[in-house]
Amino acid sequence: MLKNELQSILSGKQLLPDELSFPPSDLLNYEEVTYKEGITFKNKKPICNRCGNSDPVWFAKFPCARCRNTEVYCRKCIMMGRISECTQLVGWSGPPPEIQLPDKILEWNGTLSKGQSAASIRVAEAIRKNKELLVWAVCGAGKTEILFPGIEAALAKKKRVCIATPRTDVVLELVPRLKSAFPNIPIAALYGGSEDRHVYAPLTISTTHQLLRFYNAFDTLILDEVDAFPYTVEESLKYAAVQARKPESAIIYLTATPSTKWQRECRSGKRDFVTIPARFHRHPLPVPLFEWCGNWKKLLTKGKMPAPVCKWVQQRLGVNKQSLIFFPNIKIMEKALPILRQIDSKVESVHAEDPDRKEKVQKMRDNLILILLTTTILERGVTFPNIDVAVIGAEEDTFTESALVQIAGRAGRSPKFPTGDVTFFHYGKTEAMLKARKQIVAMNREAVKKGLVDP
Amino acid sequence: MNLFRADRCLLCHEIINLPVGWVSLFSPEKEKLLCSDCEGKLQPILGETCRLCCRILNEFRREDLCIDCVRWEEDPEWQGVLERNISLYVYNDFLKEVIARFKYRGDYVIAKAFANPIKEKLIGDVFIPIPLSEERLFERGFNQSEALLSGAGIPATLGILTRVHTEKQSKKTRNERIHLPQVFQITEDTKIYGKKVVLIDDIYTTGSTLRHAAKLLKEAGAKSVESFTLARG
Ligand SMILES: [Zn+2]
Ligand SMILES: [Zn+2]
Ligand SMILES: [Zn+2]
Ligand SMILES: [Zn+2]
Numbered sequence: 292m293l294k295n296e297l298q299s300i301l302s303g304k305q306l307l308p309d310e311l312s313f314p315p316s317d318l319l320n321y322e323e324v325t326y327k328e329g330i331t332f333k334n335k336k337p338i339c340n341r342c343g344n345s346d347p348v349w350f351a352k353f354p355c356a357r358c359r360n361t362e363v364y365c366r367k368c369i370m371m372g373r374i375s376e377c378t379q380l381v382g383w384s385g386p387p388p389e390i391q392l393p394d395k396i397l398e399w400n401g402t403l404s405k406g407q408s409a410a411s412i413r414v415a416e417a418i419r420k421n422k423e424l425l426v427w428a429v430c431g432a433g434k435t436e437i438l439f440p441g442i443e444a445a446l447a448k449k450k451r452v453c454i455a456t457p458r459t460d461v462v463l464e465l466v467p468r469l470k471s472a473f474p475n476i477p478i479a480a481l482y483g484g485s486e487d488r489h490v491y492a493p494l495t496i497s498t499t500h501q502l503l504r505f506y507n508a509f510d511t512l513i514l515d516e517v518d519a520f521p522y523t524v525e526e527s528l529k530y531a532a533v534q535a536r537k538p539e540s541a542i543i544y545l546t547a548t549p550s551t552k553w554q555r556e557c558r559s560g561k562r563d564f565v566t567i568p569a570r571f572h573r574h575p576l577p578v579p580l581f582e583w584c585g586n587w588k589k590l591l592t593k594g595k596m597p598a599p600v601c602k603w604v605q606q607r608l609g610v611n612k613q614s615l616i617f618f619p620n621i622k623i624m625e626k627a628l629p630i631l632r633q634i635d636s637k638v639e640s641v642h643a644e645d646p647d648r649k650e651k652v653q654k655m656r657d658n659l660i661l662i663l664l665t666t667t668i669l670e671r672g673v674t675f676p677n678i679d680v681a682v683i684g685a686e687e688d689t690f691t692e693s694a695l696v697q698i699a700g701r702a703g704r705s706p707k708f709p710t711g712d713v714t715f716f717h718y719g720k721t722e723a724m725l726k727a728r729k730q731i732v733a734m735n736r737e738a739v740k741k742g743l744v745d746p
Numbered sequence: 747m748n749l750f751r752a753d754r755c756l757l758c759h760e761i762i763n764l765p766v767g768w769v770s771l772f773s774p775e776k777e778k779l780l781c782s783d784c785e786g787k788l789q790p791i792l793g794e795t796c797r798l799c800c801r802i803l804n805e806f807r808r809e810d811l812c813i814d815c816v817r818w819e820e821d822p823e824w825q826g827v828l829e830r831n832i833s834l835y836v837y838n839d840f841l842k843e844v845i846a847r848f849k850y851r852g853d854y855v856i857a858k859a860f861a862n863p864i865k866e867k868l869i870g871d872v873f874i875p876i877p878l879s880e881e882r883l884f885e886r887g888f889n890q891s892e893a894l895l896s897g898a899g900i901p902a903t904l905g906i907l908t909r910v911h912t913e914k915q916s917k918k919t920r921n922e923r924i925h926l927p928q929v930f931q932i933t934e935d936t937k938i939y940g941k942k943v944v945l946i947d948d949i950y951t952t953g954s955t956l957r958h959a960a961k962l963l964k965e966a967g968a969k970s971v972e973s974f975t976l977a978r979g
Contacts, residue, residue, distance in 0.1 A: 309885070348754055353854030353893075356883045366853060373852040373887065 301383035303508025323385030329378035343530030393475035430700025450510035548693030857897030
């Protein structure tokens with residue numbers, strides 16, 4: 292193994308010896324190779340040094356055949372390979388590989404909307420000054436393009452940039468867009484099972500989970516959809532982000548729906564942020580309507596659907612308008628499916644563990660499905676150009692403020708069809724529902740004030 | 747014992763709320779390790795199964811044997827070598843994922859999730875986990891079959907059956923598998939003489955590995971050899 296190969300594999304990383312594609316004995320010849328204990332103890336309590344887990348319920352013991360001890364291992368990050376007491380995380384203390392820059396870094400000729408370009412300037416500034424910035428952009432604002440000038444400035448300074456996003460499909464969607472914007476910059480795409488896992492690149496597009504494999508790597512870290520994870524997962528990903536960025540670095544958070552805590556911090560001036568309150572197509576966001584539908588759960592167990600919901604569905608069928616109907620969970624959705632199929636036999640459903648998920652989403656895209664029932668899996672990312680959206684049981688706990696904003700954000704996405712109906716059917720309004728509507732209304736108002744929507 | 751503890755499901759980590767009643771007060775060994783959702787996804791092997799290998803019988807059968815077992819039993823070399831196989835669950839997508847996490851990701855503690863059914867169904871004199879090769883053992887850090895036994899608190903008998911060399915099983919044809927050179931060897935036989943031996947493995951797929959081991963154990967004096975696996979592939 293040559294030194295420069297090792298340098299590019301290990302720079303900015305913390306890897307398990309098992310992850311290496313060569314025998315660990317190759318490491319012995321280089322004093323730049325660093326080792327860090329995988330698990331350490333503080334007051335006799337274990338801490339995982341890869342994911343930061345220190346909660347005892349996430350640790351277990353096993354009799355290790357390697358060191359012949361019964362030892363603690365971390366269950367929280369086990370999907371990235373097991374870390375136990377005898378595991379060393381391998382890194383690199385030498386300089387990183389030299390980056391060769393092309394003459395022209397950014398080759399993108401698109402234009403930014405007024406709202407986008409204001410945000411773009413703030414992003415570039417935060418990147419230049421190694422600051423922290425939250426970009427609060429409504430669903431459909433176009434948040435990828437606003438990063439381009441900032442990324443260009445960073446790369447020009449030989450800074451290493453990473454965009455991390457929760458889902459693999461988003462990584463796969465972002466990579467070609469960034470490759471065409473930065474055609475002469477090597478880009479590494481990282482997700483579970485990706486081939487680029489040992490590639491050193493000035494620009495990395497990664498799932499948030501893969502950040503666990505990095506250490507002191509990035510001068511600019513862009514975290515997409517920071518609000519997408521449940522709290523316990525979020526904690527370890529926050530830790531991963533801190534580990535992955537350099538101490539002196541910029542961090543840009545992208546979200547359409549910041550948590551209540553972050554919103555408060557924004558309002559009180561504790562958190563630097565910029566909003567993009569309007570969509571690229573200059574039309575306001577559809578504001579959700581609340582419609583009381585009685586004790587829908589009770590009706591469902593009797594094999595019935597609340598009348599307002601039936602009416603809503605029939606109206607959509609009558610004018611052939613594609614619609615997404617969100618349910619709190621799979622069980623409830625499965626009860627509703629046969630009932631709605633009595634209205635129209637072509638009603639379909641999809642959920643996270645559905646083996647035909649991809650095909651069904653594609654059929655919806657191809658306009659072969661008119662009414663699609665779904666759980667919250669389709670709340671993010673997936674866009675259909677011209678749809679109406681309904682939520683059944685909007686008062687349920689699964690429908691948080693951010694989930695509801697995301698769901699409402701599915702409608703009116705395309706410039707050709709910039710409007711759409713969003714109805715939250717409920718059996719009692721919740722704070723989450725009210726906050727979600729308030730957030731949408733506030734964004735629309737701000738957009739008008741800043742002249743970002745057409746009257 | 748804490749009466750009001752909230753345990754977490756070993757597989758999905760959701761909180762399991764234990765109903766505290768007489769049962770949990772008097773039989774603490776029956777503590778719940780899986781939530782009802784995960785438990786529901788494990789599919790016990792029900793219905794008419796092959797007398798020998800525990801496979802759910804379909805049209806490819808002869809009386810109470812599946813066609814694979816018929817072929818093994820017709821071969822004088824293999825006839826009666828394996829007394830029978832008991833498997834706990836159907837190897838469905840859920841169990842596939844669970845076993846992958848347990849064995850390949852190395853989440854050892856998952857073995858505990860199966861302690862109760864193993865304790866209930868495993869009967870014999872001597873319990874021998876199918877050994878791994880040195881390389882595999884190093885790679886995984888533990889032997890999954892041994893882990894299953896130890897999770898159930900059943901002592902494993904080690905050092906009798908060992909591996910001579912490794913070869914990838916799955917890429918071979920059935921014929922090649924049957925005529926595979928012996929991958930095991932007996933290093934000590936005093937503990938198995940005249941005993942009812944049970945071999946432990948995570949999955950019964952072709953039954954070939956288990957039969958090779960069983961053959962040696964019988965030749966070394968075991969009264970009978972059965973196998974016991976978590977999943978029936
Ligand atoms: Zn060890
Ligand atoms: Zn960990
Ligand atoms: Zn569970
Ligand atoms: Zn059989």
